[in-house]
Amino acid sequence: MAEENLQKEVRLTGILRTTNTYDVAGITFFGTTAPPLATRYNSSDAEQRTADAAARADAAARRTEASADRVEKALKHLEAEANNAEDQFNTRLIK
Secondary structure: OOHHHOOEEEEEEEEEOOOOOEEEEEEEEEEEOOOOOOOOOOHHHHHHHHHHHHHHHHHHHHHHHHHHHHHHHHHHHHHHHHHHHHHHHHHHHHO
């Protein structure tokens, strides 16, 4: 990562797989971030903000994993439908 991006917020977009791997689709860098203990916050505020952010990240990870599960289920359904259609085609072709 370039030096100028070290203090920037980063958004990763991608797919969290059921195998606990994350396929990165994109990386977005935002402007400079405030120091973790900015002067307007004390350490307990920072702890609470960190805990809140961790809870939001966990919820997002659960939603992403649920979405990945739905996509995999839909893919299996489509593959079964395609195999069924191919079998029907082959059966008609043989007759």
